[in-house]
Structures are given as structure tokens and as C-alpha cells.
Amino acid sequence: MNVDCFIEARKSKGLSQSELAENICTQTTLSRFENNGQVPNLKTLIKLCTRLDFPIGDLFPKVGLKNTEVVKKMDKIEFYFITSEYEEAQNLLESLKITSEDENSDITLRYLYLKGFLMFFRKEELTDILFTFDQILLNETTTEKKMYQLLAYTGIGMTYARENDFEKSEFYFSKVIGQIYDCPTNSIEDMWRVLNMVFHAGVYYAETNEIEISNALLEYAITICSENHVTYYLARAAFQLALNSVVEKKDIPETLELLYDARAYAKVNGNQVLLKKIKALEIELKEV
Known part of the structure; x- marks a missing residue:
């Protein structure tokens, strides 16, 4: 409880303890509160604060307020992942102030996951990226923290694939695919993360020319979105399916249908980065 602010408010009003306590409580009660932190009953405390024009809420620590702001920013960063706006995400990440004393906290693990992915998207050094993800893996694994472990595996797999x-x-992506089905999804953010992993695994297997596996994963991502009535990663999954269709040399109308689906989803999510890629591929296909 922030008693010092209370005392400052009393002194700024030019009131002694006796004057403030008059007709509310004894001067001894007020003295015990100011000097020893012995809180009077709530009615008395409210009357004292009212006389001082001092909001009673200012007495109490702002529990969770800072973290709430941090979480809001992290939510925004994670949505930027969906829309591929990595520079905006990086700017927001740099504005975060992580001061949690608990190295195992959800806030810290989430920060490391976001940081690691952004380092990958920004093409930073392999060793620096791996070090960031290793900090997640060194934490004790619990059911609640399983999601971050799998995200770290995904990020490491993406990084080795880049090299x-x-x-x-393959070692890391196999771990993700083998364990992702047991990962609890208790929030919309958890769904973002599952879709993130499934999508990037789909992209990875497309890059290794294992198109059948890639298509299965991307279609699984689309099923997750459909069953939960969300559009996250729908556009990017549909676009990757269109790219896979080109590799498989499927009929152009079939590929264009996937591309048009991707465009519709990208418009819903406001994914301007993807819309440009879709337009370029559409032009290319129509020139064939």
C-alpha cells in the first residue's frame, strides 16, 4: 500500500494528523496507519481519502497494469506475424520493457518467442537466433509452457532450413509435428501459435519439395480456421497451397482458384504484403 502518497497528500493540504482525523477516527489510528502501515477499516479509510480529495485507488499498487500493457503490445506483435508486417512488429518489440523477476514467467517466454521469430524474419545471425530460442528450452517444461517449447523448436527448424x-x-520440425496435437489451446493467442507452427511446417515441407506433406499441413491449418470460425493464417495457407499447385503443375484455373481464396482472406486480414505477392503470381499465371 502506498502510504507515502497518502502522507504527501495530507501535508499538501496543510493538515496535521489530528485535523485530518477529526470526527473520523482517533489521531492514534491515523498515526498507526501512516507510521506502521496498520490499515484502518475500509469505511474510515474512505472517509480519510475523501477529506483529502485523494483517490483511494492510489493507495494500492497497480497490480498487473504494466503487464496488461505489455500483453496488449505482444498481441499486436503476434498479429503482425499473421500479416507479415515484421518491421512494425520489431518497432513494437523494441518498445517493450520486460522487468519480470521470474525468468520462467509467461511474459518472458512469450517475449523470447517473439524476439526469436523476428530475428529469423530479419535474417539475423544463426547463433544469435538459436541462443534466443535456447533460453526458452532451458526453462522447466510444464503443460502451460509446452506451447513455447514447440514454438522454439519451430523457430530453430526454420533457422536451420534457412541455412x-x-x-x-527436419529433426526439429518432426518434434513439432509429433507433439503439436497435445498442445493445449486455451485462448485465441494459443490458436495463433498453433496455426503459426502448422503453417511454417507446411512452408518448410514445400521448400524440401515434400509437397504432399506440405499440402496436408496447410489444409489442416485451414480446417482449424474453419472449425473455429477465424481467418488467421488462412490467406497465407491458401497462398502456399497455390504455390504448391504451381510446383505440381496443376491446371492454371485450379491454381487461380486457390489464389483468389488467398486474396479474399488477405483482404479480410488487411494483409497488404501478401496481396502484392498474390497480384504478382496472378499476373505470372495469366501470362502463361
Whole structure:
């Protein structure tokens, strides 16, 4: 309880303890509150604060307020992942002030996951990216923290794939695919993360030319969205399916249908980055 602010408010009013306590409580009661932190009953406390024009809420610590602001920013960063707006996400990440004393906290693990993915998207050094994800993996694994462990595996797999070290990337993506079905999804943010992992696994297997596996994962992502009535990653999954269709040399109308689905979803999510890619591929296909 912030008693010091209360005392400052009393002194700024030019009131002694006796003057403030008059007809409310004894001076001894007020003294015990100011000097020893012994809180009087709530009615008395409210009357004292009212006389001082001091909001009673200012006595109490702002529990969770800072974290609430941090969480809101993290939600925004995670949505930027969906729309591929990585520079905006990076700027927002840099504005975060993570001061949690508990290294195992959800806030810290989420920060490391976001940081690691952004380092990958910004093409930073492999060792720096791996170090960031390793900090997640060094935490004790619990059911609640399982999601972050799998996200770290995904990020590491993506990073090794970028370096064309497919033996190592396959090792990590296999872990993700093998365990993702047991991962609890208790919030919309959890769904974002599951879709993130499934989508990037789909992209990975497309890059390794295992199109059948890629298509299955991307269609699974679309099923998750359909069953939960959300559009997150729908556009990007449909676009990757269109790219896979090109690799498979399917009929152009079939590929364009996937592309048009991707465009519709991208418009819903306001994904301007993807809309440009869709337009470019559409032009390319129609020129064939």
C-alpha cells in the first residue's frame, strides 16, 4: 500500500494528523496507519481519502497494469506475424520493457518467442537466433509452457532450413509435428501459435519439395480456421497451397482458384504484403 502518497497528500493540504482525523477516527489510528502501515477499516479509510480529495485507488499498487500493457503490445506483435508486417512488429518489440523477476514467467517466454521469430524474419545471425530460442528450452517444461517449447523448436527448424541444413531442421520440425496435437489451446493467442507452427511446417515441407506433406499441413491449418470460425493464417495457407499447385503443375484455373481464396482472406486480414505477392503470381499465371 502506498502510504507515502497518502502522507504527501495530507501535508499538501496543510493538515496535521489530528485535523485530518477529526470526527473520523482517533489521531492514534491515523498515526498507526501512516507510521506502521496498520490499515484502518475500509469505511474510515474512505472517509480519510475523501477529506483529502485523494483517490483511494492510489493507495494500492497497480497490480498487473504494466503487464496488461505489455500483453496488449505482444498481441499486436503476434498479429503482425499473421500479416507479415515484421518491421512494425520489431518497432513494437523494441518498445517493450520486460522487468519480470521470474525468468520462467509467461511474459518472458512469450517475449523470447517473439524476439526469436523476428530475428529469423530479419535474417539475423544463426547463433544469435538459436541462443534466443535456447533460453526458452532451458526453462522447466510444464503443460502451460509446452506451447513455447514447440514454438522454439519451430523457430530453430526454420533457422536451420534457412541455412540449408535440412537434417537438423527436419529433426526439429518432426518434434513439432509429433507433439503439436497435445498442445493445449486455451485462448485465441494459443490458436495463433498453433496455426503459426502448422503453417511454417507446411512452408518448410514445400521448400524440401515434400509437397504432399506440405499440402496436408496447410489444409489442416485451414480446417482449424474453419472449425473455429477465424481467418488467421488462412490467406497465407491458401497462398502456399497455390504455390504448391504451381510446383505440381496443376491446371492454371485450379491454381487461380486457390489464389483468389488467398486474396479474399488477405483482404479480410488487411494483409497488404501478401496481396502484392498474390497480384504478382496472378499476373505470372495469366501470362502463361
